[in-house]
Amino acid sequence: MAATATAPGAPTSRLGKAATEFDDRLIVAGPVRRTLNKVFPDHWSFLLGEIALYCFILLLLSGTYLTFFFDATMTEVVYDGEYDPLRGTDMSAAYASALDLSFDVRGGLFMRQMHHWAALLFVAAIVVHLLRIFFTGAFRRPRESNWLIGVVMLVLSLLMGVTGYTLPDDLLSGTGLRIISAILLSIPVIGTWVHFAIFNGDFVGEEIIGRFYIAHVLIFPAILLALIAVHLLILVKQKHTQFPGPGRTEHNVVGNRLFPTFAGKATGLLLVVFGVCAALAGLVQINPVWLWGPYNPAQVSAASQPDWYILFLDGSTRIFPAWDINLPGDYTIPALFWPTVVVAGAMFTVLALYPMIERKLTGDTAAHHLLQRPRDVPVRTSLGVMALTFYLVLVISGSNDVIADKFTISLNAMTWFGRIGVIVFPAIAYMITYRICLGLQQHDREVLEHGIETGVIRRLPHGEFIEVHQPLGPVDEHGHGQLAYGGAPVPKRMNQVGGARRAIRGFFTPIEQPSAVELEQQGEGRGLAAGEAARELTSSGRPSDGGRPSDGGRPQDTRD
Amino acid sequence: MSTTNPHSDAPTDAAGRPADRARVRRRSKQRRRIANVAGLMASLVLTGSLYSVFAPAQAADDTTSESAAEAAGRELYERSCITCHGENLEGEANRGPSLIGVGEASVYFQVHTGRMPLVRQQEQAPDKPAVFSDEEIDQLMAYVQANGGGPTLPSGNLQDGDLAEGGELFRLNCASCHNFVGEGGALSSGKYAPSLEDATDLEIYTAMLTGPENMPVFGDNQLTPEEKRSIINYVQTVKFQADPGGAGVGRMGPVAEGLVIWVVGVTALMFGIFWMGSKA
């Protein structure tokens, strides 16, 4: 190794020498280069999981701050802090410390709210990420294991949310805890034993906040952290999936290298995620525990709800019919058991096993690295939309009292809406989605066969009017395109193939005239790479159709 | 009853301050509702003002058995209330309950919040701008009190109770229907506990005292007048208290927060990553 120190090309700068010293000891140059050279696809949807990751980082940081002040005990204290309307009230030490955190710690309320908003965003980002993975088929072999880990992480994040929601021991979270207790009791045979093990006796006892606290700050985060590490390692090992497109195969990844392009964007996203959470934390109040009051088993408030990610379970519980099952020997399976333990268990089991189920049903056991467009897999897409509709009806039912109150609808009617809707709407959603998928598929094929509608109407010599179509590729003697569908988006408008000026430049504002940037780019002779091939093919219609984007007489003019 | 029994001028005193405050607060809501009841209002204001011109003359004729206020109240009653509540406050089957024993407190609450007179029969009388003027309400109260009897209006500052105790009592007795902060909530089959956002001290007090419609009654032996004042103090304090943590999003709790995170948080970040992924 020492040989390199004298070798030609040895670093001469201080930094370079330091790096060499470093590598002498750790031999990391190889792995670091491999990491820096890793190629990431640049499609936006690949950033969804990262939002969740960055939320988790923010949760760890803000949560650690909160632990400096939070007292997770249920000792009865008399509040004597800044907040007048509760001064002199009996409450648990946990609730009192949550109040102190909000009113007596400088910036404490801000950090508390940031933690809570980040938690809501964390679960939301996981869900959106999961939907992307599902609808594009990214869970297929060889990525079933990562799908499974993802589902487990989703469940863990829900558990984190539930335990965290409970900690302040306010009237809202106490009501939630009461329902958790009832759910545990409802489990057949072992329910009461499980409840007594977790609560150390009957509801509510003295232990539960302390136990939930350690679960929330140590057990669940540790497992989650380990799973995130495994999730990412597997991702790196298996490399990213990608959408089909020119040059993209099952055996490569097209995109940007980690350094510097992707690293810059990812760090930027991290900062933006932190920024959104910080802005929400200051500008929008969340969980104002001082308004809820301390928990008291005899008190309750109208519109007591869990955080959004548990609303679906609250909804299923609200709409489930009153069906206790009485077994011989005076044993009972409570009605509460089905919409909570069974529904949640079934939903997450089906979710976790979906890759295996689909493999069984389709018999497709091959490895896939190219993603599918949702329209090309109508059954899966429709199943997904169906599940999503089911979920949404449950969420709406979970907030049915708020909806009933705000929109002056009968509460009982809302319950029946949920009961019927949860069966009817998913079926309707399936059928509609299936038709839409087929329709979109057909349109793709039609464009490939006949070309893009140009909007140019032509009168034939015998008087018939036809619309001129722009073929996308070589045509046979009947004028039909010979391109096959390859799973990639089919251009549907002239400006997507360079036959018209690109309508949108910039992100937010369409710029009609060539911008200074564009002119400069043209001056430098930079073409539009994507449109290059397609422009060659423009032949029918008017001569000017084949011109540069800046040419006049674009077909688009006549159409719009 | 620890409250005094004011006759014609005391209620105006007690009612004047909170009622004025309520009017100011209510302005924005009124604007929305005003269109709906504009026609009704116009005709009633007209009759009201016509009435006030003739009222003194009538009162002078009839001083033997009832006071001027009661006579004016009878006049109003016979015009606006008699079809549902009957000739002698005894009520009409399937139309309106008996008013015997409801007292002026109930009249104050029902008429001052605009619940009475009813526009049409429905699950629950909605609150709307009061149809009668404060003076007319006093007259109606005097009439019903004289002929039916019942709980009377309190006097003095209705917010002089203990704040924290009021909070405890509110959460134990009121929050189950009216929500933690008086947002209101849904009840069975289209009924609802109204929001306390526009409620004045006296309206809250009389509502507790008389239990309008589906609300349970909280008599003075159940919640003492001091306890009622504590509750009012808590409700009004929390209502006007600033939100230290930013926009309150209706102080609605998780449902509103969930909506915010999807509509604001997730949407903002989706735009962010579209932009990051875009070529331009």
Next chain:
Amino acid sequence: MNTHETRPGSAGGSDTPGPLHGGPDEDYTPEQLAAMSREELDILGARYDGVEILHVDPGPEPGSRLEKRAVRQVGWTFAGAGISALLFLVVYAGSGWFLPEWAWAEEGTTWSALFTPLLGLFMGLAFTLAGVGLVLYTKKLLPHETAVQDKHDGSHFDRVTTGATLVGGLHNSGLARRKLLTRSLGFMGAAFGLMLIAPLGGMIKNPNKGNPLGRTNWAEGVRLVRDDGSPIRPGDQQPGSLETVFPAVPGGNRQSDAATMLIRLRPEQVTSDRPREGQADFGYGDYVAYSKICTHAGCPVSLYEQETSRILCPCHQSQFDVTQGAKPVFGPATRSLPQLPITVDDEGYFVARSDYIEAVGPTYWNRERI
């Protein structure tokens, strides 16, 4: 170099890399590498990682108008982020110093309601602008390259050789032949597993001992008291009212299962009252007392509609009819609210005649048995 061979503990092996070291260092001498430009080295390294740089769109020409504009844009964004961060500091540290006090007070200054929003605004702006600046930087000033990385399927060579090593080790251990060893190992593993989870047994408590779920603090002669401990006489409540009462025992108003609703029925309700079978005498006059704990999920019910006689639970909207023995008439609850038998003691205060005759609160597996 030679000194290494004689250091203590050294096997005296050669310090030069053996033939297995190999890799790119074999292919390229330091001299060859030194002769290559930085770009060439970059591409060479990438190629070793299976990455091909297909196309590089250079960033804006140095010194061009485009570059200057982008630099200005990015620079201002970063500067804005810095200013926001400083403003955050000013608000955070300055409140109570040269700015108004931040601490919240009932009659508070507007500043106490602005403190957290301002913190959020400035930190949010700082982070967001920093992020936006960074993304602008990569989008506008860095070259855009399109790279392709190869994906490799598993290597057959690796599989075969790894398999050989694994199977070899297993074969040498002889576990397949030495059945006794396998069995004792299995036995040991199982015992170890049990031993390791055994301490969790400390969490187990018998829920059937003493029937904690089926009993409350109510008992014969225990007075019904309000939250503040005051007893109740029949004359205290108006018809159509509800009072939450607790057993007059220490801590009775903190018990999770003892809260009870004492309801005085209106005369119309009394005439239509149909108590549950065998519980006709549980009420007292026009008073009835029902458990406040929902039989569905344990929330305190108590949204009492005195005209419709319904009690609504705010958690899952179960509705109970107090004139039908608090029978569930809508929603997911299956059982009536248990009724507390009440009477009046010598001093004229309400007392319980016994505990609830059934378990209050949510249903569980063996509820009917104990």
